[in-house]
Amino acid sequence: MPFSDYLGRAARIIRESRHATALTGAGISTESGIPDFRSPGTGLWEKEDPDDFTIESFNRDPKAFYVRMLPLLRVISAAAPNPGHKALAEMERLGYIKTVITQNIDSLHQQGGSEKVLEVHGSLRTGTCLSCNRQNRLDDLVFFLERGEDLSCRHCSGVLKPDVTLFGEELPPDFQKAYREAMRSDCMLVVGSSLQVAPAGYLPRYCKNLIIINYGTTPYDDFARVVIRAPAGEALQGILKELTSFS
Numbered sequence: 392m393p394f395s396d397y398l399g400r401a402a403r404i405i406r407e408s409r410h411a412t413a414l415t416g417a418g419i420s421t422e423s424g425i426p427d428f429r430s431p432g433t434g435l436w437e438k439e440d441p442d443d444f445t446i447e448s449f450n451r452d453p454k455a456f457y458v459r460m461l462p463l464l465r466v467i468s469a470a471a472p473n474p475g476h477k478a479l480a481e482m483e484r485l486g487y488i489k490t491v492i493t494q495n496i497d498s499l500h501q502q503g504g505s506e507k508v509l510e511v512h513g514s515l516r517t518g519t520c521l522s523c524n525r526q527n528r529l530d531d532l533v534f535f536l537e538r539g540e541d542l543s544c545r546h547c548s549g550v551l552k553p554d555v556t557l558f559g560e561e562l563p564p565d566f567q568k569a570y571r572e573a574m575r576s577d578c579m580l581v582v583g584s585s586l587q588v589a590p591a592g593y594l595p596r597y598c599k600n601l602i603i604i605n606y607g608t609t610p611y612d613d614f615a616r617v618v619i620r621a622p623a624g625e626a627l628q629g630i631l632k633e634l635t636s637f638s
């Protein structure tokens with residue numbers, strides 16, 4: 392089947408749905424220069440140790456944790472939304488997509504114009520104080536770390552932990568909202584996720600019309616109505632074009 396037929400089929404499913412949502416993962420942001428976890432050759436797991444991304448590792452030595460993460464934080468803070476993020480934002484504006492559920496922590500959906508975003512693994516925009524539990528904005532995270540300054544709470548000088556879900560931690564309240572959103576969705580557009588990180592990776596199971604845009608295979612490929620193995624930006628812009636040319 393030609394590529395354009397896949398796009399047309401995906402657009403038709405979205406158009407015929409009552410409540411379509413998107414579920415995105417690190418793969419939607421690789422075209423913005425942020426590595427994902429599992430792509431062969433470029434994924435973070437090729438050179439990083441997953442044990443460094445645990446809550447135990449953070450608690451053991453927060454300062455060392457921040458130093459290890461600095462190169463990745465630099466890349467994330469310099470990244471800009473790509474055509475994939477922008478296409479999803481436009482689909483939301485036009486009423487085709489109700490919500491973007493993202494596993495990403497990079498805020499690129501919001502920067503790309505999406506308004507209804509559920510961040511099931513949190514974000515780097517804020518950090519919570521380990522002493523007084525208050526939330527602080529992390530606007531100048533990289534700037535402070537590069538100057539060797541501690542990230543401390545503005546209320547009590549306690550240590551700040553970024554509000555991202557590290558391995559071994561509970562998920563934020565957005566996950567419950569995402570679960571409810573998945574339950575009421577009759578169409579889910581999965582973009583750039585291996586669907587291997589639980590429990591976010593289980594969300595597609597509640598939805599009968601699945602569209603998957605991903606280079607690699609996922610455990611849900613056999614249940615999907617369309618699987619598109621193409622760059623997320625190109626595929627999403629193509630689907631958007633199909634949607635807008637019809638209306």
Ligand code: NAD
Nearest residue numbers: 416417418427428429494495496497583584585606607623
């Ligand atoms: P993953 O690395 O497990 O899977 C990413 C998938 O995207 C892979 O299957 C890969 O084949 C595919 N992919 C990569 N680039 C693509 C492209 N341009 N077009 C289409 N497909 C592409 O990522 P995951 O499922 O999101 O799970 C990793 C976890 O780590 C998540 O919690 C995620 O939030 C987090 N993470 C986030 C970021 C970020 O915020 N940008 C970056 C790395 C990891």
Ligand code: ZN
Nearest residue numbers: 520523544547
């Ligand atoms: Zn504090």
